Amino acid sequence: MAHVEMTPAVTPTLAGEVAQSPRRRSLLGSIELALKWLVEIPAAILVVAEIVILFAGVVSRYVLHAPLVWSDELASMLFLWLAMLGSAVAFRRSEHMRMTALVASAGPRLWAYLDVVATCAALAFLLLIVHPSYEYAYEESFITTPALQISNTWRAAALPVGICLMVLFALLRLARVGDLKTLLTAVATVVVLIALFWFAQPLFKPLGNINLIIFFVGVVGFCVFAGVPIAFAFGLAIFGYLALTTRTPLMVLVGRMDEGMSHLILLSVPLFVFLGLLIEMTGMARAMVAFLASLLGHVRGGLHYVLVGAMYLVSGISGAKAADMAAVAPVLFPEMKQRGAKPGDLVALLAATGAQTETIPPSLVLITIGSVTGVSISALFTGGLLPGVVLALTLSGLVWWRYRGEDLSHVRRATSGEIARAFVVSIPALALPFVIRYAVVEGIATATEVSTIGIVYALVIGLLIYRQFDWRRLLPMLIETACLSGAILLIIGTATGMAWGLTQSGFSRALAASMTGLPGGAATFIAVSILAFVILGSVLEGIPAIVLFGPLMFPIARLVGVHEVHYAMIIILAMGIGLFAPPFGVGYYAACAIGKVDPAEGIRPIWGYLLALLVGLIIVAIFPWISIGFL
Incomplete structure (x- = not known):
């Protein structure tokens, strides 16, 4: 599927960087470069590993008539890591799917502001699910995988690790915004909106299924048209719905995301x-x-x-x-x-x-x-x-x-x-x-x-x-594969939560x-x-x-x-x-x-x-x- 943003020649973040000191730019650049290789190289290796494991499974079953009983299980474990690291790569590259038709038609100042708001909104969702994802990974430690006989935490840990990596990339992106006024306004906007929803919690309880319209139409529509990546728009909507209108433990949302992203057919x-x-x-x-x-x-x-x-x-x-x-x-x-x-x-x-x-x-x-x-x-x-x-x-x-x-x-x-x-x-x-x-x-x-x-x-x-x-093109192709796959799979994960x-x-x-x-x-x-x-x-x-x-x-x-x-x-x-x-x-x-x-x-x-x-x-x-x- 095609996922390309039509953006002006100079993005707001790049335009803002001009105002930064060379030392600050150099420090931020060094940190991001180190994180980039820390994420992209393992993601590329995981793509290769999945190809090798699945092809070995075909050969062993169809040619050697000796099926590898552990191949699907190992492929599934690595797949969640590939999905989350790919999502982090996509976040660093700003390649998560988003609808920019309205945002791009706005003036440069409004475009710059909304671009920072989109990053802040994504960061808010990630921070909100960091703890539930850790709880979920801990709960999975009590499950032992049937074929490999190891703790399922090795697989589930991909969720908090990937989320924390995206948090770091979001903070680095915000740190590069040179216009402090735009940054503070965007952060304040997101904080105020979340606070308003939180204090309105008693009003949501009696509304019943009207809350579905408020969160799954209103919140999703507002976020998507404001340029927030679709995966995070879905995530904010389902998190708000579960946290403010139900008594469902938020760890359940992480479990539904895991379920949506872990279908072996999606490999x-x-x-x-x-x-x-x-x-x-x-x-x-x-x-x-x-x-x-x-x-x-x-x-x-x-x-x-x-x-x-x-x-x-x-x-x-x-x-x-x-x-x-x-x-x-x-x-x-x-x-x-x-x-x-x-x-x-x-x-x-x-x-x-x-x-x-x-x-x-x-x-x-x-x-x-x-x-x-x-x-x-x-x-x-x-x-x-x-x-x-x-x-x-x-x-x-x-x-x-x-x-x-x-x-x-x-x-x-x-x-x-x-x-x-x-x-x-x-x-x-x-x-x-x-x-x-x-x-x-x-x-x-x-x-x-x-x-x-x-x-x-x-x-x-x-x-x-x-x-x-x-x-020479092989490594960039593997990284591109992980990036696009991560963007697709994170949407499937949060959309599965909404569907649930x-x-x-x-x-x-x-x-x-x-x-x-x-x-x-x-x-x-x-x-x-x-x-x-x-x-x-x-x-x-x-x-x-x-x-x-x-x-x-x-x-x-x-x-x-x-x-x-x-x-x-x-x-x-x-x-x-x-x-x-x-x-x-x-x-x-x-x-x-x-x-x-x-x-x-x-x-x-x-x-x-x-x-x-x-x-x-x-x-x-x-x-x-x-x-x-x-x-």
């Missing part, structure tokens, strides 16, 4: 993220795009069709939208601009193809749905292929209309020999999606383990065939009753779901929206007679449209950042592509066979 998130970076680095993506360009480059709008097809193929490998777009756009955009394509139209189509490919395995959203709803990952992987084709066809129809008069008199058609050579070169890359799919279907590896097969395959192909393997709070309040039962009672049955339910998830996708992004509402909506879908795989495809595509739709969709700004185009240029052309996507979504919704015909 495929960092592994597929790394795989996406790997195929870009080894030249596999470039080989696929070159083959498609040789086939269609001479057709009117041909490279636009190539962009649609390349995103479909690359999505089948990486599972991460940022990696998909970064792999395809730099290869195609220069030639497309030479042919007269407008930059705004290019990023609009790039964003639209990002939404189109959300259902194509191994999409991280598919993996998340499987982990939180219990739907078969294999069934989701099978069901996601055709919906992506339907949306590709509707996008291609619009491309045909827009470029039916394109002048191609200066474009040379590739010869059959050139096409054959490009095809031969691309065969190893084109085979990777089929290798991944075959391994899952034939039971060689689980949906979690299959990513390691893809990684080993990409390493071998990159080293022996394409020979574009840059060893919603369930405990009885909201899920009330929602089920109201949704099943809608006139029109399944058709109305699907229509309402599409509208709701387009909105949720634009504000929360796919993964947190799924974690929050998936466990609530999927049982209702079954009650009204909608197949769960069909329903999964509908809501994923709806969220994809929201995610890549301006003005709030983060994915749209990611496409603009990758294409190096001003977001304003793509606003007009993207509406046509979004309409084409909506037509494709309606077709998928009307005909369930598209999603479940091959199950």
Whole structure:
């Protein structure tokens, strides 16, 4: 998934640093550099360790017929450490997902103030859960793991350690703010707001489920639109709800976060993220795009069709939208601009193809749905292929209309020999999606383990065939993997806490009753779901929206007679449209950042592509066979 902030050229914190003394900057820089390596190197090592452990498990079970009984347990223990250290890396880099559309449109002074407020709000949540996380880790010391026979504290200690590291990075960031007035105002704002909620505690008790609106809509909405990272907005909301309106021990919140982040199926998130970076680095993506360009480059709008097809193929490998777009756009955009394509139209189509490919395995959203709803990952992987084709066809129809008069008199058609050579070169890359799919279907590896097969395959192909393997990029790629994974997993953790709070309040039962009672049955339910998830996708992004509402909506879908795989495809595509739709969709700004185009240029052309996507979504919704015909 794409998670990019569109920020001014000089951020408030950097602007503020100018006012600091060189000695202070040097001391803070030295402390942060030491902490940086203390966190990033272990995080990178953990990514490698997970790949080795899971691949060893596949080999020992399928090749040697001697399963490693401890491999899943060790992988699970290390995974929580990877999630928390990755979250700390993301915090240091300011790469936790946040919605900056409104904040960035404010004036420089207000932007600087809100940026510091966001850091203070995140720090407040971290300080509030430091002690409950320590209590939780201590309680886990009474549990002994079944396979390794060691205390579960070794795993649970990742939570307080990761939280304390993020506290340190937050304090260092605040210490670098040069404008003391802005800093004190921001700190005072957060302290006053928390104090007001604390003193209003007696007023919340009698309100019952109205508190859900106050905390889960009001607090979350205020924090998200103010630029607070989504994970911490969720965290503040659920912490406030539990602390001020219930008698639930706050250690329970940490336990729910642990539960949400520790699903072994989610281990495929960092592994597929790394795989996406790997195929870009080894030249596999470039080989696929070159083959498609040789086939269609001479057709009117041909490279636009190539962009649609390349995103479909690359999505089948990486599972991460940022990696998909970064792999395809730099290869195609220069030639497309030479042919007269407008930059705004290019990023609009790039964003639209990002939404189109959300259902194509191994999409991280598919993996998340499987982990939180219990739907078969294999069934989701099978069901996601055709919906992506339907949306590709509707996008291609619009491309045909827009470029039916394109002048191609200066474009040379590739010869059959050139096409054959490009095809031969691309065969190893084109085979990777089929290798991944075959391994899952034939039971060689689980949906979690299959990513390691893809990684080993990409390493071998990159080293022996394409020979574009840059060893110097390996460490930054591993750190980037941990960073993006940590940002995603912390959201899943805090969103799981919110989902638990919603369930405990009885909201899920009330929602089920109201949704099943809608006139029109399944058709109305699907229509309402599409509208709701387009909105949720634009504000929360796919993964947190799924974690929050998936466990609530999927049982209702079954009650009204909608197949769960069909329903999964509908809501994923709806969220994809929201995610890549301006003005709030983060994915749209990611496409603009990758294409190096001003977001304003793509606003007009993207509406046509979004309409084409909506037509494709309606077709998928009307005909369930598209999603479940091959199950």
